[in-house]
Amino acid sequence: MKILKTMTTLAFACACLFTFAGCDWFGNSGTLIEDPTDTQLNAISGAVANMEAYTGDYTITASEEQYSYSNVSYEPSGVAKGTMVERRKGTGDSMVGYQKTTVTEQSKSVNSEITYTSTAEKYIGKVGEEYLRLDTTDQTKRTYTTMEALISGSGIASLEVSNADPFDDLTGYTTDELQVYALSDDDTSFRIVLTLTRYDEELEENATTKYVVTSEATLITINGTLLFSTFEQTTLMYDRENTTDSWGELDGKIYFLYNYTYSSISIVLPDATNYEEDI
């Protein structure tokens, strides 16, 4: 049940789907920079680190979809979809966080059908002398000794750009692989599109799995720091049984879209008086 295992790793986020239903709204905007400078490329790569260092309030809304296809009737095809909204406010002991996720997984073959849905809502923050993770869905709480332990054990992610590794160094890509668009005249906002084909082995002739990954991001400057505004990625997977075969039909697909906003927000921790200790 490879699909189910894969599906269970899934998640999130979607309010923004509507906001960006016109990803073309961003998608086709900007002026292509024919020969981006290393300064421009390094600034864009640096935005990943900038986000990790960001200490202001933020909201992430995200959606993720994962598909597994089968052309054999008795092998299940599946789809898993998730949405997530996550907010963080403040720093240090005054930091509070909120996360809500919904997940739907479906798997279907000629002989079977499975549907799973779930919702989870969590808060983190310091209440009195306790560092608490509060799960409102099942009314449980977990206690930590420090804010760092609370954050790392909460399941609430830090402000990060998932799967942004290819953005770590943009200077080595060809113009077929990477296009950079200027969204302003002063290098304060960009749109970038990165399309890469990768294999499970270094050389295609030795590979049995092929990945075609298309990533698109928009970046904006907040208080003088270049930060991601959206990050969208589609991964198409192709398999073949033997290295001498041609690549088969589409075997799987992963899509996700993250939207980041950096405005001041308010988070009110719920009254956890009657919450049970989560053991």
Added chain:
Amino acid sequence: MKFLKSLSVCAMALASMFVFAGCNSGTLVENPSDELKLALDTAVSAMSTTTTDYKATGIKTYDVSSDSYTMTASISAEVILSGSGADFKAYSKGVQSGHQYSDYSSYVMSSNCEFYVEPVAELYALYETRSQTTMTTSSLDSALSKVSLSDNQAELIGFTFKSFAGEDGYSASEYSIYSLGTDSYRVDIEIIEGSLDSASIAYEKMNINLYVTDGKVVQIKTADVSKSRHTINDAWETTTATCDICFSYDNIAVTIPNTTGYVTVSSSDFPQVDLF
């Protein structure tokens, strides 16, 4: 032949329930003889050794309720073995469905498979009708294990009979034998473990009705209620399981369907019914 043994303790079906609608009738056999108890043991044991010419159908249901979630599930299965040697044929079908709900999650599933087995040119062919697939193997055990109903059947029965005549078997207070007519008996078994007082964290009550006619088991019905909780301050979680399995031994026949166009697959790709 583990499969066949499992098979023979197998499965199911409500269709014949009406036959035993009068399941509470009969005459209590006071002080049953050792011969009668041994005959009942022999009938139960025969379920594990009968390898052909019988049909078993049955259904099992689960209901679980607690203060945090509910779950309902059912498994039904049918198994028919017919003939021997070159005339051997087998049929099995399994259907499962279930759902689980809590305030913040739900899980709904269903699955089914239908299999036929027959000898073909010194080998055994398995057919699965819904996926229209065929697998060929030289091993009958392998062929039968692939249909997976052995697991279903074990799941359906859910317990192992103890002896009526043996020293380590049921105690006299745990079962009663009723005569239903000539060479026909019902055995009611009730086993209670734990107690439902405030200090208990687990309790189980199992009722079994075993019907034996002409030295053969013809029906098994079970009702199992168990309750558990983590501490005495928690609410009880209640699980109710019922099972009804009927066996017949006459006029058994299996007709292999037209398998023209079925796709031949490897052993690993042959479909199976997955259990919960």
